[in-house]
Amino acid sequence: MVDYTTAPSHVELALEDRTVILVEKKSSTEWIWKVLGALLIVALCLGGVLLFAWHWNGPEMMIQSGQTEALIETDSDPHYTLKRISSKAKAAIHLEGSYDDEDKSSKAALEWKNGQGQAFAQGGFLLADNQIVIPRTGLYFVYSQASFRVSCSDGEEDEAGKRFMPLSHRIWRYSDSLGGKASLMSAVRSACQTTAQEEDSYRDGRNWYNAIYLGAVFQLNKGDKLWTETNQLSELDTDEGKTFFGVFAL
Incomplete structure (x- = not known):
């Protein structure tokens, strides 16, 4: 149990x-x-x-x-690319070059035009006395291109100087802080060169085509003035989009 x-x-x-x-x-x-x-x-x-x-x-x-x-x-076309970039900047100016072949005076110069072709100005930029006036202190991208079309010599004595023609393009700056003018950028090229140096240019018979392009970033002050100096003005090619000058704020 x-x-x-x-x-x-x-x-x-x-x-x-x-x-x-x-x-x-x-x-x-x-x-x-x-x-x-x-x-x-x-x-x-x-x-x-x-x-x-x-x-x-x-x-x-x-x-x-x-x-x-x-x-x-469009990277292969610097003019188009710069136009696109500068058009989106708060302050920008883009000018087209013009030159009168019939002006034989000592003051003949490459003249910059606003309001024609693709030229424009915004954000306070001014074009005064053929110079760009900076609206305010800051960083700016400055650029310019001068295109040339030279008739090269075949060896005749009366055109011996055109067998080797130096071409130059320069951008100047005037600033009160500098107390005078100073060269921002410059370049020199030689027209009518030998075939070994023709890779960067284009030749059509006796004509030689090339461009000098300048571009860089600078710290500029309000009221600074920028202008260009170019030699061989009679050889300039001022068709639309070939010779230009501009600045835009960064």
Whole structure:
């Protein structure tokens, strides 16, 4: 009888132990589902934020990418590229060159024009006495190009000077802080060169075509004046887009 009566108590204890174990497993399962649910909610929130950001910024990024590709495609044309960049600057000026072949006076010079062709001025820039006046102190990109078309000699004595003709183009700066004028940039090229030096130029029969381009960044002061000096003016090519002068703020 003793062995018989003690068996149920052991069974009851075993059942109680099993019940406790089942409750613990159920609690653990609920905790896992709660964590998974919270992670799902966070993931949905992040997805919504990313979708919202793409909705507002996606088209703008595509436009900027297209503009960058356009600049890369036109990189072979510095005049076009500079026009695009300077047009987006807060302060910029771009001038077209002009020269009168019939002007034989000692004051004959390359004249800069605003408001014709692709020339423009904005942000306070002024063109006064054929000089660009800087509107405010800051960093500026200054550039200019002078294109030439020279009729080279075939060796006749009366045109011996055109077998080797030096061409020069320079940008000057006047500033009160300097107490006078100073040369910003300059370059010299030789026209009617030998065939070994014709890789950077173009020749059509006796005509020689080339351009001198200048461009760099400078710290300029308000009221500074910039102008150019070019020799061999009668050989200049002033067709639209070939000879120009400009500045834009950085």
